Amino acid sequence: MSSIVLGVSGGVAAYKAAVVLRAFTEAGHDVRVVPTPGALHFVGAATFEALSGNPVTTDVWSDVPEVAHVRIGQHADLVVVAPATADLLARAAAGRADDLLTATLLTASCPVVFVPAMHTEMWLHPATQDNVATLRRRGAVVLPPAVGRLTGPDSGPGRLPEPADIAALATVVLEHGAAALAQDLAGTRVVVSAGGTREPLDPVRYLGNRSSGKQGWALARVAAARGADVVLVAANVELPAPFGVRVVPVGTAEELRTAMRTEAKEADVVVMSAAVADFRPASVATAKLKKDSASEPGSVALVRNPDVLAELVAERPAGQLVVGFAAETGDDDADVLTHARAKLARKGCDLLVVNDVSAGQVFGRPDNSVVVLAADGSATEVPRGSKDAVAVGIWDAVAPRLVDRGRT
Numbered sequence: 499m500s501s502i503v504l505g506v507s508g509g510v511a512a513y514k515a516a517v518v519l520r521a522f523t524e525a526g527h528d529v530r531v532v533p534t535p536g537a538l539h540f541v542g543a544a545t546f547e548a549l550s551g552n553p554v555t556t557d558v559w560s561d562v563p564e565v566a567h568v569r570i571g572q573h574a575d576l577v578v579v580a581p582a583t584a585d586l587l588a589r590a591a592a593g594r595a596d597d598l599l600t601a602t603l604l605t606a607s608c609p610v611v612f613v614p615a616m617h618t619e620m621w622l623h624p625a626t627q628d629n630v631a632t633l634r635r636r637g638a639v640v641l642p643p644a645v646g647r648l649t650g651p652d653s654g655p656g657r658l659p660e661p662a663d664i665a666a667l668a669t670v671v672l673e674h675g676a677a678a679l680a681q682d683l684a685g686t687r688v689v690v691s692a693g694g695t696r697e698p699l700d701p702v703r704y705l706g707n708r709s710s711g712k713q714g715w716a717l718a719r720v721a722a723a724r725g726a727d728v729v730l731v732a733a734n735v736e737l738p739a740p741f742g743v744r745v746v747p748v749g750t751a752e753e754l755r756t757a758m759r760t761e762a763k764e765a766d767v768v769v770m771s772a773a774v775a776d777f778r779p780a781s782v783a784t785a786k787l788k789k790d791s792a793s794e795p796g797s798v799a800l801v802r803n804p805d806v807l808a809e810l811v812a813e814r815p816a817g818q819l820v821v822g823f824a825a826e827t828g829d830d831d832a833d834v835l836t837h838a839r840a841k842l843a844r845k846g847c848d849l850l851v852v853n854d855v856s857a858g859q860v861f862g863r864p865d866n867s868v869v870v871l872a873a874d875g876s877a878t879e880v881p882r883g884s885k886d887a888v889a890v891g892i893w894d895a896v897a898p899r900l901v902d903r904g905r906t
């Protein structure tokens with residue numbers, strides 16, 4: 499159990515802080531909510547007290563004998579400020595201590611995550627951008643805001659990421675430090691495929707696989723948090739879109755192939771984490787196959803699908819990094835890594851993320867562990883952790899290999 503301070507500043511998105519709080523307490527953390535006085539115009543202290551089980555105060559004049567304005571920050575393992583308004587970012591960047599939250603920020607030596615939410619004009623204003631740069635330079639994580647519907651009719655960058663994204667990314671910082679969400683992908687375009695393709699047999703049946711899309715989702719979410727412009731080509735995944743990510747839904751391998759080839763043209767990094775069916779039914783019945791009709795199939799004839807990864811490698815523009823995935827088991831001929839090295843060479847990609855699936859299941863599980871093999875012969879082990887933590891390890895291996903293609 500860790501001690502988390504959840505700072506809440508005065509924006510309408512403060513209501514989502516209650517859901518972030520719930521995610522932290524359900525994960526077993528002790529959470530102290532520190533709202534600004536403005537935040538309490540949107541959500542009452544009683545809500546935060548009831549959900550956290552801890553007292554809620556906003557100013558430095560309560561609990562004076564406890565020296566709360568110093569103690570809360572000193573004892574925290576993580577501070578998350580969600581939403582962080584333009585005013586809160588300005589006061590934090592200036593080092594002010596005019597309420598309990600800013601005082602806490604000055605006394606906290608743990609990682610700090612700001613999750614901005616404000617109108618687009620305020621986010622894009624040079625004053626706010628300078629404040630964000632200052633806070634990042636000092637080691638804080640400042641997540642890029644999501645793009646979408648704001649209060650009223652406005653739309654644009656400035657929306658608070660969804661509570662599930664905030665909780666997952668904050669947990670990564672809690673476990674791996676602020677460097678896990680460094681802005682080392684800023685200005686890069688990333689395309690990730692995720693999920694599993696479905697190959698129709700008739701209008702109601704398909705051949706599919708058990709990929710949940712969770713690892714690809716985590717890769718997209720962490721890349722967006724690290725500053726990338728992310729497109730997620732999603733094959734049959736029911737999860738809500740990660741913040742700041744454009745999702746292109748696809749069904750079959752052929753649809754995935756078309757979407758990937760289009761999106762990859764402008765990409766700096768392409769990650770093929772989708773489970774693509776190697777075969778599809780040779781013909782698709784236009785009407786439902788009936789069990790008692792003459793059309794009942796004795797066997798299903800299959801034809802081979804194109805190898806999308808190999809095509810992307812063959813077509814890639816200069817400087818583009820291509821990352822493949824491989825689920826491997828050892829056998830009598832060779833161990834997992836030997837098979838994986840042969841696959842890396844065969845596919846011609848720059849990096850291959852290897853899942854050892856001999857010991858247990860990967861599909862649908864919340865955690866994972868991988869080895870990242872590179873074409874230069876190196877192998878980086880990413881220890882078992884949440885799929886977001888594994889995504890951090892994968893981007894740590896990719897980021898230093900990015901070539902400046904003149905866009906950043």
Ligand code: CTP
Binds near residue numbers: 773821824841
């Ligand atoms: N892949 C692909 N197109 C396919 C099959 C796989 O792009 N038709 C991609 C996957 O997204 C993954 C990588 O290729 O990134 C590895 O896929 P895998 O099926 O493990 O490799 P294969 O070459 O099919 O090898 P094998 O089945 O013999 O292990």
